[in-house]
Amino acid sequence: MSMSNEVVAKRYAIALFELAEQDGTVSQIEKEMELVKQLFQDNGLQSFFSHPKITIQQKKAILSGNLKNAVSENVINTLFLMLDRKRGDSIAEMAEQYIQLAMEKERVADAVVYSVRPLTEKEQKEISKIFAEKVGKQELRMRNVINPDLIGGLRIRVGNQIFDGSVSGKLERMKRELAAANA
Incomplete structure (x- = not known):
């Protein structure tokens, strides 16, 4: 291009x-x-x-x-x-x-929600509402991607922003904090 x-x-x-x-x-x-x-x-x-x-x-x-x-x-x-x-x-x-x-114009953004299991329509709507506000949009168009590696929780990508509330993400952060504390 x-x-x-x-x-x-x-x-x-x-x-x-x-x-x-x-x-x-x-x-x-x-x-x-x-x-x-x-x-x-x-x-x-x-x-x-x-x-x-x-x-x-x-x-x-x-x-x-x-x-x-x-x-x-x-x-x-x-x-x-x-x-x-x-x-x-x-x-x-x-x-x-x-x-x-x-x-x-419609203040809509595309979002990818990574979860361990498929999310229900209701769950996706709730997530859209919460995270649309965080990124200053009216709504998010969700695409749900299943990723068993997350263990639990969610990881959400809106544009180039990532919100990581997954269990594996939390474990990763704990590991880094422990490493820093022991350094």
Whole structure:
């Protein structure tokens, strides 16, 4: 991903985001962008859309075929505009940038919760409430990862912050404190 690629992607994402804000469709389009991102990541469409031998018309046909009725007009228009300007290779990054903008506005952050056993919906909601406040967000989008090595308790990662309330984390801290006391 070249720097210019990222800059280009961000420009389109901001333009689309501003349209969405006017229409009140920020979170709807965010869901559509998840779809676009998946389409490009999972199906290796990235190389297809940046291929110079494939015509813009062919690219548009494939795109609208894959996204028909799944995304709004503003999204399709933005993607077509990117193809017209030979920026097909920036589409996945643009989707990612848009999602980031929407999450900023909605004061939502992605969080990974590591636990020994799967957490219930209720537990995840409670954790989201407590930790969203700690990081100045309204809510956290949780992904629960099972990690038996934790022994018990939880470890939570929000962005680059880690909250470690796991038993193994506590044992680790105790070991360090003992080592320091004996030094």
